[in-house]
Amino acid sequence: MNEAAVRLRSVTRSYGGGKHPENTVTALDRVSLDIPRGTFTAVMGPSGSGKSTLLQCTAGLDRPTAGRVFLGETDLTRLSEKKLTLLRRKRIGFVFQSFNLLPALTAEQNVGLPLRLAGHRPRRADVLDVLGQVGLRERAGHRPGELSGGQQQRVALARALVTRPEVLFGDEPTGALDSTTSREVLTLLRGMVDAGQTVIMVTHDPVAASFADRVLFLADGRIVDELAAPSVERVAARMADLSAVPRTTGGATAGAAAGAAMELSTDRTVASC
Incomplete structure (x- = not known):
C-alpha cells in the first residue's frame, strides 16, 4: 500500500443551527x-450527499466542525488561516468546472499566476514546460477568449500543476466540456496519475469516474460504498441504486448548504490560487 497523501479521521462538517440546533445540516458525518x-480517486453521490464538502475539507478550503485532516504529516485542522493559505499555494492544486482564468492574461500569464501570488517570479521555461504537458505550449500567448473550452480547462490544469502540488483536487473538472474534450482532459489526468500525481475528483459522470483507480460513494454525508477498477456500467448502476434511496439529511437543504459553501470556497481559491 502506498503512503497516504491525505488522511481524514472522523471528519464532521455541520452548517447552520446556532440557537436552533434542530435546523443544523450535517454535510459530512x-x-x-x-x-x-x-x-486517482473519484467521489460520487446524489445531490446533497456531501461531495463538495468532502473536497473542501480535504483540500483545506473549509474547516471541519470536528475531526482531523492530514496532508502528508501536516494536520490542516491545526493551522492558522495564514499558514493554511500558504500551504494551499505551495502543496495543493485546484481545478474547477468553471475555468476561472483571468481574461486579460495570456495562457502563459495565467499559468504563472500562482507562483507570482506565492512571491516567486515564474521561470518562463517552467511555465512553458507545464503548458507542454497539457499540449498547449504553442498557445502560450493566447488569451482565454481565443481558446476553446477544452483548451481553457487544460490551461487551468497547467495552472494547478505549475507549483508541483502534492495533491490535485478537481470539482467537476469536465462538467462544462463535451464528451470528446472531456475524455481528452481525463486522459491527461490519468497520465499524470500514472506518472505519480495524486488526484481527487468530485464528479457526477460515470465515464469520468471510470478513469479513476477507485470511486467513493457518499450518501447522507457518509461513505457508503467504494469500487476499485471501476467500469462505466458498475459506477452507473451503483449511482442509480443510491439515487433511488430516500435521503435522511434534508436533501435540498443539504444541497443548498454545500452549494453556498462551494461558491465561497471558489472565490477564496481564485484569490489565493
Whole structure:
C-alpha cells in the first residue's frame, strides 16, 4: 500500500443551527479515509450527499466542525488561516468546472499566476514546460477568449500543476466540456496519475469516474460504498441504486448548504490560487 497523501479521521462538517440546533445540516458525518499517493480517486453521490464538502475539507478550503485532516504529516485542522493559505499555494492544486482564468492574461500569464501570488517570479521555461504537458505550449500567448473550452480547462490544469502540488483536487473538472474534450482532459489526468500525481475528483459522470483507480460513494454525508477498477456500467448502476434511496439529511437543504459553501470556497481559491 502506498503512503497516504491525505488522511481524514472522523471528519464532521455541520452548517447552520446556532440557537436552533434542530435546523443544523450535517454535510459530512464522521468520515474517515486514506488516499494513497499516486492514485486517482473519484467521489460520487446524489445531490446533497456531501461531495463538495468532502473536497473542501480535504483540500483545506473549509474547516471541519470536528475531526482531523492530514496532508502528508501536516494536520490542516491545526493551522492558522495564514499558514493554511500558504500551504494551499505551495502543496495543493485546484481545478474547477468553471475555468476561472483571468481574461486579460495570456495562457502563459495565467499559468504563472500562482507562483507570482506565492512571491516567486515564474521561470518562463517552467511555465512553458507545464503548458507542454497539457499540449498547449504553442498557445502560450493566447488569451482565454481565443481558446476553446477544452483548451481553457487544460490551461487551468497547467495552472494547478505549475507549483508541483502534492495533491490535485478537481470539482467537476469536465462538467462544462463535451464528451470528446472531456475524455481528452481525463486522459491527461490519468497520465499524470500514472506518472505519480495524486488526484481527487468530485464528479457526477460515470465515464469520468471510470478513469479513476477507485470511486467513493457518499450518501447522507457518509461513505457508503467504494469500487476499485471501476467500469462505466458498475459506477452507473451503483449511482442509480443510491439515487433511488430516500435521503435522511434534508436533501435540498443539504444541497443548498454545500452549494453556498462551494461558491465561497471558489472565490477564496481564485484569490489565493
